[in-house]
Amino acid sequence: MTYDSLDSFLKSGQTALSKGPVALIFAEDDAEVESTLHHHLSLGFQSVVAFMPAEFDLSEELSARVHRVTFNCAPRSVVFDALNLVIKAAPSVWMYYCYNAEYLFYPFCETRSIGEMLAFHTEERRSAMLCHVVDIYADDLAKFPTGVAPDHAMLDSTGYYAQARHDASGRPLERQLDMSGGLRWRFEDHIPYERRRIDRIALFKTQADLLIQPDHTFNQPEYNTYSCPWHHNLTAAICSFRAAKALKSNAGSTFDIPSFRWSHSVSFEWNSHQLLDLGLIEPGQWF
Incomplete structure (x- = not known):
């Protein structure tokens, strides 16, 4: 349609x-x-x-x-x-x-549907799910100058970190974190400060008066939390060429970046098992 x-x-x-x-x-x-x-x-x-x-x-x-x-x-x-x-x-x-050029992966997505996973998440009294935007990028920019190459994709195996998120008065917000890493961290000089975070609440259940804000957070604080108070919950990843595309299409950065590869680059295997092993997604109680 x-x-x-x-x-x-x-x-x-x-x-x-x-x-x-x-x-x-x-x-x-x-x-x-x-x-x-x-x-x-x-x-x-x-x-x-x-x-x-x-x-x-x-x-x-x-x-x-x-x-x-x-x-x-x-x-x-x-x-x-x-x-x-x-x-x-x-x-x-x-x-x-x-x-x-972004691809959702959640724990065991090869054998379990998105509907099954969200039904379980709902039973855990959750209405939103934290996703980490994991940058993927072409292994050879001479061959793939746009930075996009699904069959030759790599990701960073380390270099991810979290910082406490604070309210306007400087107090830490409960169960909210600002996540960083990937290309946005390694090439932060070329990335505006407000776009360096890699956390995104990309899965959510709509409700009255819910609004998404330009920084990928919601106007209801509980939607922005990574887990409930009593145990860890599922998280997912969005494996994304978006940062690679932006860095190679921007005249201010493309000539400064001959390669995205570094000592901690590994081939992207296009499965949830790799992301689980790297700690980029969390199974919570989902078995």
Whole structure:
């Protein structure tokens, strides 16, 4: 199904939002749009909605399986505006959002659907899930100058850290952390301060008055926590070429970065087991 605008989708696309989990994928450019859609379809989302410019190509097979909404992701604030409109239109539905060339992984996702995982998470009285945006990048920028190469992808095996998040008065916020690492940490001189964090609450259950903010947090504090008070909960990862794309497309950084590889780069294996072993996702009580 194709909609010529966000307004059209909100008016006539209620079928796509009636039952979760729903994946909302925003195409900032044409890099790996189809692989992103295929990946999330394979996880078992009830609906996958692709927000993308009209001029982007999409195969017939994918066109028949996704809801396509004509949409331009610039400036970046319009994505958050769109998310808030969708949240308002579909209360009490599990949703997920990401950008093109980003891929969701959660513990044991090879054998368990996104619906099964979120049903368990709901039973744990959780309405949101912390995701770490794990930068992946091409192993050879001479061959892949955009930084995007799914078949030759690498990630950092170390260099991730957390800092306590504070409120406006400087007091630590309960169970909230600012996460750092990956390309945004190693090349922080080229990354605006407010975009260096790698934590994102990308999986959440909509409710009345819920709003997502431009820093990827929500207006309800409990949604921004990494776990409940009594034990550890599931976390997920979004393996993302987004930082690599930005660093290599920006004239202010591309010539300063001949390679993304360093001594702690390892090949990305495209499975949850590797991410579990590296401590980048948490199984909690999910067995």
